[in-house]
Amino acid sequence: MRAVGNAGDFDSDGYLWTCATTAINPVTCYKLDVTNKTIVLTLNNVDFGGAANDFSFSPLDGKAYFVAQTSTFTVQSLDLQTCSSSCSPTPLYSFSASANFTTAPIGTFFDSLNNFYLVDNNGYVAVIFGLPSTSLTVQYFGNGTRKLGERERDMQEAN
Amino acid sequence: MILTDDPPILEKILLATGSPPTFSYYFTASGYQINSIGYRRQDNYIYGMSGNNIVRLDSGGGITIIGNPGIPGSSFCT
Numbered sequence: 292m293r294a295v296g297n298a299g300d301f302d303s304d305g306y307l308w309t310c311a312t313t314a315i316n317p318v319t320c321y322k323l324d325v326t327n328k329t330i331v332l333t334l335n336n337v338d339f340g341g342a343a344n345d346f347s348f349s350p351l352d353g354k355a356y357f358v359a360q361t362s363t364f365t366v367q368s369l370d371l372q373t374c375s376s377s378c379s380p381t382p383l384y385s386f387s388a389s390a391n392f393t394t395a396p397i398g399t400f401f402d403s404l405n406n407f408y409l410v411d412n413n414g415y416v417a418v419i420f421g422l423p424s425t426s427l428t429v430q431y432f433g434n435g436t437r438k439l440g441e442r443e444r445d446m447q448e449a450n
Numbered sequence: 451m452i453l454t455d456d457p458p459i460l461e462k463i464l465l466a467t468g469s470p471p472t473f474s475y476y477f478t479a480s481g482y483q484i485n486s487i488g489y490r491r492q493d494n495y496i497y498g499m500s501g502n503n504i505v506r507l508d509s510g511g512g513i514t515i516i517g518n519p520g521i522p523g524s525s526f527c528t
Contacts, residue, residue: 297485297486297499298485298486299485299486299487299488299498299499300486300488301488301489301490301491301497305490305491305492305493307486307488307490307497307504309485309486309499310486321519321521323504323519324519325490325497325504325506325516326493328504328516328517328518328519329519329520330519330520330521408465410463410471414471414473416463416465416471418465432465432469432470432471433470433471434470434471435463435470435471435472435473
């Protein structure tokens with residue numbers, strides 16, 4: 292997921308959801324059938340509560356979870372499967388940039404145990420345990436042995 | 451897995467408790483800007499959006515343009 296704006300993930304039924312998640316809300320989301328190249332559903336009024344660079348569907352409740360960036364970072368959920376004329380997020384947990392997590396997440400992922408993984412633009416990784424409750428714990432893994440973007444710069448210099 | 455910036459490079463992140471995450475190069479999707487990626491377990495492919503087009507990424511780094519499903523306007527995903 293690139294850091295500039297658009298988010299997406301597959302739901303459990305194999306449909307790709309993609310949303311233009313800029314700082315200007317509400318935004319438009321599409322539910323896409325990738326095998327038949329068709330739009331299954333258009334949601335024109337989805338509020339992410341801030342800029343979000345990625346979302347992932349929870350295997351536990353099927354809702355979309357993401358981190359919206361305002362003055363802080365807020366873990367929020369949206370029930371894209373059931374909202375229609377307007378979709379509003381549910382804030383669950385806020386945290387600030389720190390030495391453990393430096394920028395808004397650019398990528399998110401759920402494992403099969405419903406643990407929510409975040410990676411920021413500098414390669415810092417955090418895992419949030421306990422969703423969808425608000426009694427959450429966060430484990431920070433630090434940043435990677437190689438920061439994101441370094442390989443791109445290497446390639447550009449090689450060319 | 452995540453796709454980093456232009457050119458998009460798919461990276462695999464390995465996590466182990468007590469160790470920093472390891473980023474390993476997977477492949478480069480040269481010539482495309484791809485967003486909204488996700489793994490579709492029904493067919494074992496990664497899909498994403500390039501502009502208004504659905505694209506499919508295979509394990510060797512090949513990209514298949516599925517096409518625009520009917521999204522209006524220009525460059526919905528940039």
